[in-house]
Amino acid sequence: xxxxxxxxxxxxxxxxxxxxxxxxxxxxxxxxxxxxxxxxxxxxxxxxxxxxxxxxxxxxxxxxxxxxxxxxxxxxxxxxxxxxxxxxxxxxxxxxxxxxxxxxxxxxxxxxxxxxxxxxxxxxxxxxxxxxxxxxxxxxxxxxxxxxxxxxxxxxxxxxxxxxxxxxxxxxxxxxxxxxxxxxxxxxxxxxxxxxxxxxxxxxxxxxxxxxxxxxxxxxxxxxxxxxxxxxxxxxxxxxxxxxxxxxxxxxxxxxxxxxxxxxxxxxxxxxxxxxxxxxxxxxxxxxxxxxxxxxxxxxxxxxxxxxxxxxxxxxxxxxxxxxxxxxxxxxxxxxxxxxxxxxxxxxxxxxxxxxxxxxxxxxxxxxxxxxxxxx
Amino acid sequence: xxxxxxxxxxxxxxxxxxxxxxxxxxxxxxxxxxxxxxxxxxxxxxxxxxxxxxxxxxxxxxxxxxxxxxxxxxxxxxxxxxxxxxxxxxxxxxxxxxxxxxxxxxxxxxxxxxxxxxxxxxxxxxxxxxxxxxxxxxxxxxxxxxxxxxxxxxxxxxxxxxxxxxxxxxxxxxxxxxxxxxxxxxxxxxxxxxxxxxxxxxxxxxxxxxxxxxxxxxxxxxxxxxxxxxxxxxxxxxxxxxxxxxxxxxxxxxxxxxxxxxxxxxxxxxxxxxxxxxxxxxxxxxxxxxxxxxxxxxxxxxxxxxxxxxxxxxxxxxxxxxxxxxxxxxxxxxxxxxxxxxxxxxxxxxxxxxxxxxxxxxxxxxxxxxxxxxxx
Numbered sequence: 001x002x003x004x005x006x007x008x009x010x011x012x013x014x015x016x017x018x019x020x021x022x023x024x025x026x027x028x029x030x031x032x033x034x035x036x037x038x039x040x041x042x043x044x045x046x047x048x049x050x051x052x053x054x055x056x057x058x059x060x061x062x063x064x065x066x067x068x069x070x071x072x073x074x075x076x077x078x079x080x081x082x083x084x085x086x087x088x089x090x091x092x093x094x095x096x097x098x099x100x101x102x103x104x105x106x107x108x109x110x111x112x113x114x115x116x117x118x119x120x121x122x123x124x125x126x127x128x129x130x131x132x133x134x135x136x137x138x139x140x141x142x143x144x145x146x147x148x149x150x151x152x153x154x155x156x157x158x159x160x161x162x163x164x165x166x167x168x169x170x171x172x173x174x175x176x177x178x179x180x181x182x183x184x185x186x187x188x189x190x191x192x193x194x195x196x197x198x199x200x201x202x203x204x205x206x207x208x209x210x211x212x213x214x215x216x217x218x219x220x221x222x223x224x225x226x227x228x229x230x231x232x233x234x235x236x237x238x239x240x241x242x243x244x245x246x247x248x249x250x251x252x253x254x255x256x257x258x259x260x261x262x263x264x265x266x267x268x269x270x271x272x273x274x275x276x277x278x279x280x281x282x283x284x285x286x287x288x289x290x291x292x293x294x295x296x297x298x299x300x301x302x303x304x305x306x307x308x309x310x311x312x313x314x315x316x317x318x319x320x321x322x323x324x325x326x327x328x329x330x331x332x333x334x335x336x337x338x339x340x341x342x343x344x345x346x347x348x349x350x351x352x353x354x355x356x357x358x359x360x361x362x363x364x365x366x367x368x369x370x371x372x373x374x375x376x
Numbered sequence: 377x378x379x380x381x382x383x384x385x386x387x388x389x390x391x392x393x394x395x396x397x398x399x400x401x402x403x404x405x406x407x408x409x410x411x412x413x414x415x416x417x418x419x420x421x422x423x424x425x426x427x428x429x430x431x432x433x434x435x436x437x438x439x440x441x442x443x444x445x446x447x448x449x450x451x452x453x454x455x456x457x458x459x460x461x462x463x464x465x466x467x468x469x470x471x472x473x474x475x476x477x478x479x480x481x482x483x484x485x486x487x488x489x490x491x492x493x494x495x496x497x498x499x500x501x502x503x504x505x506x507x508x509x510x511x512x513x514x515x516x517x518x519x520x521x522x523x524x525x526x527x528x529x530x531x532x533x534x535x536x537x538x539x540x541x542x543x544x545x546x547x548x549x550x551x552x553x554x555x556x557x558x559x560x561x562x563x564x565x566x567x568x569x570x571x572x573x574x575x576x577x578x579x580x581x582x583x584x585x586x587x588x589x590x591x592x593x594x595x596x597x598x599x600x601x602x603x604x605x606x607x608x609x610x611x612x613x614x615x616x617x618x619x620x621x622x623x624x625x626x627x628x629x630x631x632x633x634x635x636x637x638x639x640x641x642x643x644x645x646x647x648x649x650x651x652x653x654x655x656x657x658x659x660x661x662x663x664x665x666x667x668x669x670x671x672x673x674x675x676x677x678x679x680x681x682x683x684x685x686x687x688x689x690x691x692x693x694x695x696x697x698x699x700x701x702x703x704x705x706x707x708x709x710x711x712x713x714x715x716x717x718x719x720x721x722x723x724x725x726x727x728x729x730x731x732x733x734x735x736x737x738x739x740x741x742x743x744x745x746x747x748x749x750x751x752x
Contacts (some may be wrong), residue, residue: 015472047700047742068700071743090700090742092646092660095721096391113648115720134650145702147658151651270468272489274510275527282523284468290736297673297703324423324444324466326521327673344491345471359741360666363734366423366466367447370739 001263001306001349008376009265017266017287018372021049021354023057025261029227030061033216033253036231040249043087045214046072048254048355049262053375055079058257066214066252070097073104083107087211089173089252091116091132091148099123110173110211112150114161121165128170129162130211131155133196135174135189148175152192156199163205171209171247172196178255179301180215183225183233187240194241209248210238216256227256255355262354264292264371268346269322280335281317285348288321288328292353292371294360296330306349309339323366377639377682377725384752385641393642393663394748397425397730399433401637405603406437409592409629412607416625419463421590422448424630424731425638429751431455434633442590442628446473449480459483463587465549465628467492467508467524475499486549486587488526490537497541504546505538506587507531509572511550511565524551528568532575539581547585547623548572554631555677556591559601559609563616570617585624586614592632603632631731638730640668640747644722645698656711657693661724664697664704668729668747670736672706682725685715699742 002022009020033042043066044058050072055065056079064085065076076086083105088098091112098109102124109120112132120129134149150158159169172193176185190210197207216230238246270284287293295301316335321328330336342348361371378398385396409418419442420434426448431441435457442465443449452462459481464474467488474485478500485496488508496505510525526534535545548569552561566586573583592606614622646660663669671677692711697704706712718724737747 045700050743067743069743071740071745073743075743090698092696092698094643094645094662113646115646115648119720145705145708146650147696147702147705148700149650150648154651157652267470269470270489270491272491272526274522274525275530276533286470320468320523322466322468324421324524326523329521329523332521344495359738361739363737363739363746364447365735367426367443367445367449367451369447 001351004376005263008374014372016369016372017264017285017291018374019262019264019292019353019357021051021054021258021262021373021375023053023261023375026054026057026258027061029253029257029261030058030063032227033251033257036227037234037249037251039246040212040251043089043250043252044257045252045254046076047359049258049358050075051358051373051375052079054258055081064250070100070104073101073106077104087250093119095119095123102127108170111158111162112148114158117158117162117165117167121162121167125166126168128168129159130171130173130209131158131162131196132173132175133192135176135185135192152196155196156203159196159200159205159207160203169200169205169207171207171211173211173213173250175213176215178215179217181217181225183229185215186212186230186234187237190234190237190241197242197247207247209250211250211252214252214254214256216251216253258354260352260354262357264350264353264357266348266350268342268344268348271342271344281315282320283317283338283342284320284322285330286322287371288323288330290321290323290325290328290362290365291368292357292361293321293330293350295356299331299333302331302334303353304351305336305338306351307339307342307346309341309346312339312341314338315340322368325366377727380752381639384750390748392745392748393640393661393667394750395638395640395668395729395733397427397430397634397638397749397751399429399637399751401730402430402433402634403437405629405633405637406434406439408603409627409633412603413610413625413627415622416588416627419465419587419626419628420633421628421630422452423735425634425734426451427734427749427751428455430634431457435461440626446476446480449477449482453480463626469495471495471499478503484546487534487538488524490534493534493538493541493543497538497543501542502544504544505535506547506549506585507534507572508549508551509568511552511561511568528572531572532579535572535576535581535583536579545576545581545583547583547587549587549589549626551589552591554591555593557593557601559605561591562588562606562610563613566610566613566617573618573623583623585626587626587628590628590630590632592627592629634730636728636730638728638733640726640729640733642724642726644718644720644724647718647720657691658696659693659714659718660696660698661706662698663747664699664706666697666699666701666704666738666741667744668733668737669697669706669726671732675707675709678707679729680727681712681714682727683715683718683722685717685722688715688717690714691716698744701742
């Protein structure tokens with residue numbers, strides 16, 4: 001909670017829940033990444049929060065951008081960054097979208113299969129491609145499925161196919177999993193990346209780049225290592241596995257860039273019990289899974305919640321959203337401690353909500369408007 | 377797949393996935409409910425699909441409406457139904473939203489706690505309220521949590537509180553769970569409702585109405601009982617538990633009204649394998665969990681999928697959406713059988729998608745537009 005956000009909320013007159021992002025925190029985060037990994041290019045993962053003000057600030061600071069679609073590419077261009085600073089990082093692309101990106105000047109594309117290489121060779125001839133490899137994601141809060149990437153043994157084949165098709169086989173990418181708090185995860189992944197470099201070199205193709213993805217945590221309720229610790233661990237792992245021939249490197253922070261820069265203000269709509277002797281209260285907010293807090297799915301992310309009554313005695317409660325949908329419950333398996341004095345109409349502040357809230361919001365489920373967003 | 381939808385899709389020129397709903401099927405469904413339960417009022421659950429054309433058709437056919445918010449109430453009024461045909465069925469309401477609904481003419485409200493009764497007594501004096509009771513939901517595809525309703529033993533207290541506050545204690549409601557295929561579920565719930573009627577009468581308050589909620593299934597891959605079978609089972613249970621003093625009854629079909637009236641047309645973006653010896657293909661569509669197919673969460677709903685290559689040999693595949701998000705996978709634990717000949721660029725038709733697709737769509741996650749919707 002920054003002073004600027006506090007001041008903004010004090011003066012806000014509109015009704016309903018909202019997220020407020022403080023650009024000063026985004027700037028600090030960008031600079032922390034740049035300082036911790038001075039030789040690494042930062043590609044902001046636009047999907048985390050594509051607010052135009054955030055994109056413009058990062059463009060101005062010199063950031064590059066990881067885009068998932070032509071829509072995101074257009075947003076980045078509109079924010080003032082050139083196409084040379086864009087990576088089309090989605091391994092799943094329609095050929096006509098690749099063509100459109102190429103037309104807009106994009107020359108860097110992700111792949112994880114021969115079929116995708118073929119599309120890029122046709123629609124974006126001569127471009128650079130990097131091959132995403134599967135990573136086990138041990139230690140991540142949200143271990144990734146096998147959706148993206150191929151097994152490391154297959155990567156040299158995919159890259160060789162790219163090379164033979166007139167593309168530039170540029171490098172490899174991996175993603176250690178979201179909210180990755182285990183610093184060793186990068187070491188394992190970089191060892192694997194180095195093995196792909198060696199095998200590809202053996203085939204006469206010199207790779208140049210390692211895209212280390214995202215996964216840098218925002219601070220929720222658990223303590224997580226800070227950005228400097230990540231930088232040190234990554235630099236050490238790079239030296240260990242690549243020796244004196246360090247590759248160009250890219251990171252793609254999304255949550256790590258904007259997560260702790262924003263908070264959601266919400267309102268308590270109802271507090272009730274299901275029976276006269278129910279030990280746990282139900283607290284219903286005017287925001288839930290369908291309007292910004294989708295990441296509470298399976299109670300994966302536990303947001304810090306502040307109230308004006310903090311310091312009073314607390315008791316556990318089930319926390320739920322306002323829709324007529326039974327899955328719209330935030331914390332039930334592990335009830336949340338909130339002040340006993342909390343009352344209907346009270347405001348609550350949900351912290352570390354700058355990432356994956358506005359974009360995960362539905363268009364208007366149950367007739368409630370999408371999450372209002374302010375970037376200050 | 378109706379002939380009208382087939383014809384519409386043949387002539388559609390826009391790019392990207394879309395849902396198409398055929399109003400003729402909605403009309404048939406409405407009439408099937410009206411025939412099966414001639415003495416029961418149909419309150420369409422607007423949240424299932426609030427497309428203006430659907431609301432207008434149902435308003436014209438004489439339907440009433442179950443609304444979750446002031447936003448939905450305004451949509452129903454705009455579609456031409458009067459406020460006397462609206463139930464504000466959400467048990468979680470801000471007091472200022474209750475006041476706004478009252479101002480718009482709404483006089484029927486759901487409650488499940490004393491705190492909600494107090495709000496309605498202040499903001500909508502003299503209105504009718506019904507108390508939602510918890511139901512175990514055995515047999516439902518998506519058993520409901522305890523989010524809505526109080527234990528049946530508490531309902532007479534809540535209704536007595538309403539009566540003492542100058543409201544009309546009108547009845548009780550329950551919801552047997554979504555996609556409820558067990559006809560006995562209604563019998564259990566009606567027995568409980570009758571017990572609440574008796575206890576409330578003992579306290580000198582005569583309830584008049586039972587709101588039997590929704591839960592009527594749409595036809596996905598499993599066979600489910602048709603509407604007439606539901607009607608018969610419900611009528612029998614009403615007679616058994618209420619004898620000659622049958623209450624007014626309400627049902628709130630949402631999925632049962634529009635689910636099978638719509639289908640989604642999508643495109644195959646990529647087909648690949650994760651390793652050279654991978655037994656299962658990955659098939660990526662241009663639609664996934666974030667743009668309409670949220671109900672595949674936990675693989676709960678298994679949509680029927682048609683392709684132009686049906687009849688060819690099939691093999692299992694993992695089915696996934698187009699976003700850079702690892703949770704955007706539709707069917708992985710139980711792979712989906714699709715033709716081996718399926719190719720990148722093929723169209724697929726996902727059936728029974730008329731409910732909970734447009735409204736569950738995000739505002740634009742990953743830069744992809746929300747689900748396009750056509751009602752014909």
